[in-house]
Amino acid sequence: MVSPLDRVSPGARAEFREAAPPAPRDPPHVVIIGGGGTGAAVAHDLVLRGLRVTLVERGEVTSGTTGRHHGLLHSGARYAMTDRASAIECIGENKILRRIAPGSFEENDGLFVALTDEDADLERQFLEGCWQCAVPTRRIDRAHALRLEPGLNPDLRLAVQVPDATMDAMRLPLRFFATARRNGAEILTFTEVTAVTTAGRSVRGVAVRDHAAGRDYEIGADIVINAAGPWAGKVAALAGVTVPVAPTAGVMVAVRGRHCNMVVNRLHAPGDGDIALPQRGMTVLGTSSWPVNDPDDPDVPADHVENVVRETSNLLPALRGAEIRASWSATRPLIGKNGTQSGRGMAREFRCFDHALDDSPTEGFVTIAGGKATTLRAMAEITANVVCGKLGIDRPCETSDVTLLPHAAWYAR
Ligand SMILES: Cc1cc2nc3c(=O)[nH]c(=O)nc-3n(C[C@H](O)[C@H](O)[C@H](O)COP(=O)(O)OP(=O)(O)OC[C@H]3O[C@@H](n4cnc5c(N)ncnc54)[C@H](O)[C@@H]3O)c2cc1C
Incomplete structure (x- = not known):
């Protein structure tokens, strides 16, 4: 068989080889801070989009608010009179979660x-x-x-x-953790972020303390995501930014x-x-x-x-x-408008903050906060969209259609 290269001169052949597609590069690396339901769902979404993901959690997974909530998969009715945006988010996610996590709910x-x-x-x-x-x-x-x-x-x-x-407050997020890990995410527990490392106004990674091994080290990252729930304000301060x-x-x-x-x-x-x-x-x-x-x-x-x-x-x-x-x-982890509100009257909606757009911009640092356990998947989707947009990655979200592994898969090593 005649190869296309046989039809060109030896000099042009070398040029042709140089112009050939470059070898695939390592995917960008994203570090997620916080191993609650939100961090778990973000890890699941990002590995499906082909990114390298490391999630760091200072305790055991779900040891924050996630492991202690009421266990209500909201229909949205609770917010229908007072907070319609949240009601619409809840009913949409209620349907999706029943589909991708069969058996996780008492219907x-x-x-x-x-x-x-x-x-x-x-x-x-x-x-x-x-x-x-x-x-x-x-x-x-x-x-x-x-x-x-x-x-x-x-x-x-x-x-x-x-x-x-x-729903069981812990078992649903464990399904996200198990599936994310199966698809390549690295989940580091008892690993606390003690600093966000920067070069100028760009984030370069995180410094962590491994409480189990008693050692400190750094993890480099192209983007760091703050998914620290009610601790999001404290974690944001490590990067020199504020979130309400x-x-x-x-x-x-x-x-x-x-x-x-x-x-x-x-x-x-x-x-x-x-x-x-x-x-x-x-x-x-x-x-x-x-x-x-x-x-x-x-x-x-x-x-x-x-x-x-x-x-x-x-x-x-x-x-x-x-x-x-x-x-x-x-x-x-409720979101206040300019940090001024508090309490029952606050909306349950969620927001993703790209801190490169702050008044005093910090590149490579993104916060996801607010929402409900019911809306964890949607919170992850919006965050992954922001991260992929920043990295120039054009991969759609697949998490509405991927059935999650059973929660017991988290314990199978
Ligand atoms: C009383 C109550 C009842 C609720 N009931 C319901 C309900 O019935 N249904 C519902 O849908 N929602 C409910 N919610 C809301 C829901 O629980 C939360 O929105 C959700 O669990 C938040 O998850 P998260 O992953 O964002 O935060 P978290 O689960 O708190 O996760 C954040 C994680 O970040 C970790 N972290 C913090 N700092 C660091 C650091 N420096 N380094 C590494 N890790 C760090 C923490 O240890 C924590 O595990 C309820 C909330 C409350 C308070």
Whole structure:
């Protein structure tokens, strides 16, 4: 067979070889700070797009807020009256997560229960909000609600059924970690970022302390992603930038016994003690909300525990007097506008910050913050889009269609 090279002179042949496509280069390296659900989902997305990924987590994976949340796969209904952007994000991700993580959810649906005339007056506004956000609803009367959920307060006025679900706070993110690792991501636990290394205004990597081995070293990176949840402000400070994260704590209480089979919410504007959901053989009640300076140290105020039990007992009277198995707190990584807001009224939306666009730009440093455990995949998609855009990589997001490995794959070495 005649090769195309046989048709050119020896000199031109050398030139032809020089013009041949260069050998493939190593993919860019991205370091992700934070091994919660958000960091896990970002690692999964980026390795699918062909990048080299190292994730560093100062403790065990999911040891931050992720491992301590309520376990509600939101339908978005909770935010339909007050925060429509979040409601729309939640229902979209609710559907995707059920598809890519089969078996991770108790597909038990949720009820929004009106207990008082004041609650019942919100029915129209609630249904309208859900409709506008494409959250499916089914209005049911008192008798039907009590058939579905016999433990409900028999004085309820009406209820609305929505596609909420119960999830295990740790197992869903473990599926992202396991799949990311299978596809080549390196996950370093007990490894704390102590500094972000720079050359001028460009980030060059991170300095870390390996707490298990007791040694310090540096990891070079083309881009560093801050996915440190409520610690995002502290991590941003290591790079000399600011992010308006307002760490906002909340208390949860686990009581013995399944006092409901569905997710039971109060039909009113989001408030304290208005959600109860079944988790295995227990019922988990939540929550409260207060601003904290240090996400490492939120206490568990006794009056919050009492209030959460009292308020949820209005929905499910048998909770009054149920044996408390545990109470704990966790800290939400909420985004404030210019850092001025705090607390319950803040939106649950998420934002990705490319700090190269700050007033005082820092190249190569990106923060993802805000959101919910329910929206972890979408948070990762927007972050990976920003990172790939910066690196000139044109690979679409695939995570809506890739079925995740089972959570047990995380433990199989
Ligand atoms: C009370 C409460 C109830 C909630 N209930 C629900 C719910 O039912 N459903 C829902 O969808 N969402 C819920 N949320 C919200 C949800 O839990 C959070 O949005 C989500 O878990 C945040 O995940 P993350 O990965 O962004 O942060 P995190 O899980 O906190 O992960 C950040 C990680 O960064 C690590 N880190 C910090 N600093 C460093 C460093 N210097 N070096 C290395 N690692 C570092 C931390 O150790 C941590 O593991 C709830 C939140 C709270 C507070």
